[in-house]
Amino acid sequence: MIEVAARPYAFQLDPGHTALVVIDMQRDFIEPGGFGDSLGNDVSLLEAIIPTTAELISLFRRMGWPIVHTREAHKADLSDCPPGKRSRGAPGLKIGDEGAMGRILISGEPGNQIVADLAPLPGEIEMDKPGKGMFWATGLHERLKALGITHLVFAGVTTEVCVQTSMREANDRGYECLLIEDATESYFPEFKRAAIEMIVAQGGIVGWATPFAALEAALAPEKVHA
Numbered sequence: 001m002i003e004v005a006a007r008p009y010a011f012q013l014d015p016g017h018t019a020l021v022v023i024d025m026q027r028d029f030i031e032p033g034g035f036g037d038s039l040g041n042d043v044s045l046l047e048a049i050i051p052t053t054a055e056l057i058s059l060f061r062r063m064g065w066p067i068v069h070t071r072e073a074h075k076a077d078l079s080d081c082p083p084g085k086r087s088r089g090a091p092g093l094k095i096g097d098e099g100a101m102g103r104i105l106i107s108g109e110p111g112n113q114i115v116a117d118l119a120p121l122p123g124e125i126e127m128d129k130p131g132k133g134m135f136w137a138t139g140l141h142e143r144l145k146a147l148g149i150t151h152l153v154f155a156g157v158t159t160e161v162c163v164q165t166s167m168r169e170a171n172d173r174g175y176e177c178l179l180i181e182d183a184t185e186s187y188f189p190e191f192k193r194a195a196i197e198m199i200v201a202q203g204g205i206v207g208w209a210t211p212f213a214a215l216e217a218a219l220a221p222e223k224v225h226a
C-alpha cells in the first residue's frame with residue numbers, strides 16, 4: 001500500500017488496483033455556449049482546473065494505471081433520458097435541443113466531446129453515461145472488476161453533482177475513493193467546499209480528499225519502488 005496524505009486521514013492507495021476517473025470534462029460544461037452556460041452558470045470557473053487535471057492524467061499514464069473518461073451523454077433519440085431530466089433546466093436550452101455546439105448532451109455532438117487538453121488516448125476507457133452517476137446503466141462496475149480495480153481516484157465536474165454522485169455510487173459497490181480537490185470544480189464555490197466537507201466528514205463517510213501535489217509526492221518513483 002502507498003500512503004497518501006489526505007483528509008480525514010491518510011488514504012491507503014493500492015498500486016496496481018487503482019484507476020483514475022475523470023468525470024464529464026466535456027465542452028458542454030466547460031465552454032461558453034454549452035449546457036452549463038445555458039443553465040446560467042459561470043463556466044470560466046471550470047476551465048481553471050484543466051491544467052491540474054491534465055497533470056493528474058499524465059501521472060496515471062506514467063504509472064501505467066487505468067484511466068476512465070466519462071461524458072454525460074444521451075442517445076440521439078433520447079430513449080435513455082427520463083422526461084423529468086429533460087423538462088428541468090428551464091429557462092435555458094433543454095437536453096436534446098440544438099445549442100451553439102450541437103445538440104445538448106447528445107452523444108457524438110461537438111459539445112459532448114472532452115475538452116482538447118484532456119483528450120483520451122487509445123486504450124483508455126471512454127464512456128457515455130446517461131445519469132449523473134457513472135455506474136447507472138453503463139456496465140462500468142463489471143469493466144473495473146475485470147481489471148481488478150478496488151481503488152478510485154476522482155477528478156472532474158461538477159463536484160457536488162456528477163462527481164459526488166459517482167463517488168457515492170462507488171462506495172455502495174465497495175471502492176475506496178480519493179477526490180483530488182484541485183482537479184474538481186463547481187459552478188458554485190460554496191457547493192464545492194460543502195461537497196468536499198460532506199465527503200470527508202464522519203471519518204470519510206464518502207471517501208478521502210487531497211490536493212494533486214499530495215498524490216504526486218506519494219507516487220514519486222523513490223516511494224513507489226521502495
Ligand code: TIU
Pocket residue numbers: 023024029072132157158159161162163187
Ligand atoms: N457532470 C455534471 O455534474 N452534470 C451537471 O449537470 N452538473 C451541474 O452542476 N449542472
